[in-house]
Amino acid sequence: MSDATIEVSGLRKRFGATQALDGMTFAVPPGRVTGFVGPNGAGKSTTIRVILGLDAPDEGHALIGGQPYQQLHQPLRRVGALVDAAALQPSRTGRSHLLWMARSQKLPARRVDEVIELVGLARAARRKAGGFSLGMRQRLGIAAAMLGDPPVLILDEPFNGMDPEGIIWIRHFLRSLAAEGRTVLVSSHLMGELQDTADQVVVVGRGKVLADATVDELLARAAGDQVLLRTPEPGNAVTALEPAGATVAVTDHGALTVTGIGAQRVVEVLSQAGVAFSEVTTRRASLEDVYLQLTGNVTEYRASSGMEAGR
Amino acid sequence: MTATSASLRPPVSPKRAGFQSVLRAEWVKFRTVRGWIAGLGVAVLACVLFSYLVANGTHSGTCTGTGTNCKSGHPFVPTGPDGQAVADSYQYLARPLTGNGTITVQVASLSGLISSSPVNVAPSLSSTRPGLAGWAKAGLLLTPGTRQGSPYAAVMATAAHGIRFQYDYASDRAGLPGAVSATSPRWVRLTRRGDTITGYDSTNGASWHKIGAVRLPGLPATVDVGLFVTSPVSFHDGTGHQTQATGAFSHIALAGKVSGPWHSRSIGMSQADFYPTLGAGSMHRSASGFVLTGSGDIAPAVVQGVLGTNTAASTLLLGLTVGLIALIVIAAMFITSEYRRGLIRTTFTAIPRRGRVLAAKAIVIGAVAFAIGAIAAAASIPLGEHLLTSNGDYVFPASAAAVVQVVAGCGLVNALTTIAVLALGTMLRRSAGAITAGIVVFVLPYVIGSSLSGSIETWLFRLTPAAAFSVLGVLPRSALVDYPYTFGNGYYPLPPWAGLLVLAAYTVAALAAARVLLARRDA
Numbered sequence: 129m130s131d132a133t134i135e136v137s138g139l140r141k142r143f144g145a146t147q148a149l150d151g152m153t154f155a156v157p158p159g160r161v162t163g164f165v166g167p168n169g170a171g172k173s174t175t176i177r178v179i180l181g182l183d184a185p186d187e188g189h190a191l192i193g194g195q196p197y198q199q200l201h202q203p204l205r206r207v208g209a210l211v212d213a214a215a216l217q218p219s220r221t222g223r224s225h226l227l228w229m230a231r232s233q234k235l236p237a238r239r240v241d242e243v244i245e246l247v248g249l250a251r252a253a254r255r256k257a258g259g260f261s262l263g264m265r266q267r268l269g270i271a272a273a274m275l276g277d278p279p280v281l282i283l284d285e286p287f288n289g290m291d292p293e294g295i296i297w298i299r300h301f302l303r304s305l306a307a308e309g310r311t312v313l314v315s316s317h318l319m320g321e322l323q324d325t326a327d328q329v330v331v332v333g334r335g336k337v338l339a340d341a342t343v344d345e346l347l348a349r350a351a352g353d354q355v356l357l358r359t360p361e362p363g364n365a366v367t368a369l370e371p372a373g374a375t376v377a378v379t380d381h382g383a384l385t386v387t388g389i390g391a392q393r394v395v396e397v398l399s400q401a402g403v404a405f406s407e408v409t410t411r412r413a414s415l416e417d418v419y420l421q422l423t424g425n426v427t428e429y430r431a432s433s434g435m436e437a438g439r
Numbered sequence: 440m441t442a443t444s445a446s447l448r449p450p451v452s453p454k455r456a457g458f459q460s461v462l463r464a465e466w467v468k469f470r471t472v473r474g475w476i477a478g479l480g481v482a483v484l485a486c487v488l489f490s491y492l493v494a495n496g497t498h499s500g501t502c503t504g505t506g507t508n509c510k511s512g513h514p515f516v517p518t519g520p521d522g523q524a525v526a527d528s529y530q531y532l533a534r535p536l537t538g539n540g541t542i543t544v545q546v547a548s549l550s551g552l553i554s555s556s557p558v559n560v561a562p563s564l565s566s567t568r569p570g571l572a573g574w575a576k577a578g579l580l581l582t583p584g585t586r587q588g589s590p591y592a593a594v595m596a597t598a599a600h601g602i603r604f605q606y607d608y609a610s611d612r613a614g615l616p617g618a619v620s621a622t623s624p625r626w627v628r629l630t631r632r633g634d635t636i637t638g639y640d641s642t643n644g645a646s647w648h649k650i651g652a653v654r655l656p657g658l659p660a661t662v663d664v665g666l667f668v669t670s671p672v673s674f675h676d677g678t679g680h681q682t683q684a685t686g687a688f689s690h691i692a693l694a695g696k697v698s699g700p701w702h703s704r705s706i707g708m709s710q711a712d713f714y715p716t717l718g719a720g721s722m723h724r725s726a727s728g729f730v731l732t733g734s735g736d737i738a739p740a741v742v743q744g745v746l747g748t749n750t751a752a753s754t755l756l757l758g759l760t761v762g763l764i765a766l767i768v769i770a771a772m773f774i775t776s777e778y779r780r781g782l783i784r785t786t787f788t789a790i791p792r793r794g795r796v797l798a799a800k801a802i803v804i805g806a807v808a809f810a811i812g813a814i815a816a817a818a819s820i821p822l823g824e825h826l827l828t829s830n831g832d833y834v835f836p837a838s839a840a841a842v843v844q845v846v847a848g849c850g851l852v853n854a855l856t857t858i859a860v861l862a863l864g865t866m867l868r869r870s871a872g873a874i875t876a877g878i879v880v881f882v883l884p885y886v887i888g889s890s891l892s893g894s895i896e897t898w899l900f901r902l903t904p905a906a907a908f909s910v911l912g913v914l915p916r917s918a919l920v921d922y923p924y925t926f927g928n929g930y931y932p933l934p935p936w937a938g939l940l941v942l943a944a945y946t947v948a949a950l951a952a953a954r955v956l957l958a959r960r961d962a
Contacts, residue, residue: 215780
């Protein structure tokens with residue numbers, strides 16, 4: 129067990145009638161970016177708050193390097209966290225916000241200027257945080273997380289409100305943190321944000337882990353590739369393909385979706401049976417498909433597609 | 440820009456983050472919100488401004504006729520050896536004594552009259568009934584001079600407090616108990632040896648008992664020694680009645696180098712003197728000695744109607760309250776703004792031990808509020824005193840201890856109140872609720888208390904946080920003066936330290952409740 133491993137085991141927590149956490153269990157190893165994905169309301173933020181000692185679970189525990197967060201001394205030197213970028217006193221400057229945090233960990237004021245430089249906020253840091261855009265607040269939050277140069281980083285929805293340039297920056301930044309051997313846990317309700325960033329993905333829904341695997345493993349676990357088939361004789365095509373082990377579904381516009389066998393085999397079977405066809409196309413499964421398959425039946429609140437379209 | 444620039448790893452201290460670092464963090468939080476710092480300035484200015492307005496609106500004077508012919512000012516109040524206001528009005532029959540000596544006398548009787556004039560009629564000897572004030576005095580007095588406020592030592596028979604040895608207005612020793620009567624006369628004796636004066640009493644003039652001694656430093660070679668009679672205002676049902684006492688003395692013996700004849704004087708009994716007296720002082724010889732009649736008191740001056748209740752602190756109350764409201768708002772925001780923005784989570788991730796956060800915030804807001812209260816009081820006291828004095832009001836002189844009490848007291852009232860409001864804010868987590876609760880609990884009792892009368896207000900100033908306003912109570916109070924020391928007369932029902940303890944109890948209770956909730960609730 130590394131000093132920087134996050135270990136979450138058997139967390140249960142109920143808010144009134146809602147079972148927010150229902151046996152949440154996973155571990156986050158150092159040296160890689162771990163995505164923490166699930167629809168809104170899946171329990172991601174609650175889990176992160178439990179890890180940070182902000183919320184008390186009804187059952188289970190969360191440890192960092194084998195210790196509960198509350199027992200960490202100068203915790204910002206061990207764990208950097210971005211929980212809510214909007215959590216700022218609007219009339220305090222960005223620099224002053226970092227300064228009080230630095231004072232609480234006996235960090236020098238020099239370190240404040242270093243992290244301001246690191247996240248590219250040097251010009252805005254002496255302005256009141258109330259005037260910051262959401263993207264600037266996210267950068268300030270990341271600066272705060274980096275203040276104690278911690279081996280563990282926990283970022284809750286860091287992409288929210290970031291412009292495309294900021295998203296590219298943060299992806300690169302997270303990967304370089306992991307490359308330095310740090311533990312990086314990043315949550316998002318959108319798999320697409322993590323696809324190119326995370327090495328490992330923990331998919332959660334309704335308070336528990338649905339999948340905990342590397343990106344490659346998840347892709348392999350996808351229900352195989354689909355073959356799209358257009359044919360003037362759909363009845364004959366189904367009769368020919370089903371004995372060959374295929375599952376055929378009829379979609380609109382006279383197209384068929386074939387799963388279970390590859391495109392090559394579809395062409396062979398149809399040719400042998402003398403069934404005419406106009407198109408055979410392979411559709412590759414994406415991480416997004418896997419995510420939707422996994423969470424499709426547990427989504428409580430449909431992830432707003434507007435947010436994705438908006439970027 | 441890459442993460443590698445962040446690899447300048449600060450050394451991780453093996454020791455836990457000390458409480459001091461939590462304190463520094465909370466101090467940075469406080470000082471970096473400009474609105475709060477401005478609010479502190481508002482609190483000081485409000486206190487000074489309202490003290491100015493109150494002092495400016497307080498006038499004293501005597502008016503005749505239709506009120507258009509008013510004379511500003513107040514009657515003469517003597518100042519005692521310690522700088523305190525004193526009453527020094529009595530009938531005195533004395534001779535100069537040079538060097539060491541002893542004077543002895545028998546107090547054969549003490550009787551008196553009490554004015555029965557209605558409140559709105561000037562008292563006169565034509566409207567009296569027989570009777571004595573408890574502190575009516577007849578005995579021996581030694582003083583370097585009869586200028587009012589001079590040092591002295593005296594031994595005397597009193598109407599209700601037995602024989603007493605008293606000096607310099609505020610010091611008192613009890614001798615033989617019991618009243619003087621024809622069947623049980625009392626003997627008293629004063630001895631001077633150097634600077635030391637010793638008082639004795641006796642029931643028979645033969646066996647003497649020493650009551651006490653005092654050193655009056657700088658006593659001149661020649662002093663006045665002799666007989667005195669005085670009789671203070673007597674209070675019934677809250678109303679003061681002037682009194683007059685008559686003492687009969689016999690068997691006078693004066694040992695030492697005396698010069699000149701007996702000389703009878705009325706000290707401090709003129710129209711210009713503040714102490715209310717009845718009739719004129721007089722002296723006549725009797726078969727066995729002298730009979731003196733006098734009115735007044737030799738004691739600390741406490742409020743006797745004509746002086747008003749102005750002190751170093753009397754203009755402060757309103758300003759202190761207004762300033763306190765500003766501080767209550769700041770104290771509530773100090774914690775509730777963190778809840779409102781979710782910043783409290785950042786705070787608790789940086790400092791997971793929540794009790795330390797509460798303690799550090801309490802120390803920061805308490806220290807700031809103390810300083811603001813002390814500064815505001817220190818600025819308002821001389822301003823108020825100056826304005827009152829130039830308006831012709833009498834201001835009771837404030838001892839250094841009284842000024843310290845008021846300045847530190849205002850600071851402590853502010854500190855304890857803001858800490859309690861911080862705790863309320865921690866419990867309620869909402870600015871509006873915390874500010875409202877803070878004002879209702881810590882300001883409203885005072886507002887209600889000062890608009891009510893009678894026993895309810897007295898209890899409000901005993902049991903509610905308003906009790907702490909007793910730190911402003913610097914009106915003189917003396918066990919040697921019978922006076923209704925009531926709230927209506929300007930006296931708080933509790934001493935300052937007890938009033939502060941009442942407020943502190945509220946603060947401790949609020950902090951304890953906040954601490955429990957803080958640990959129990961999710962952030």
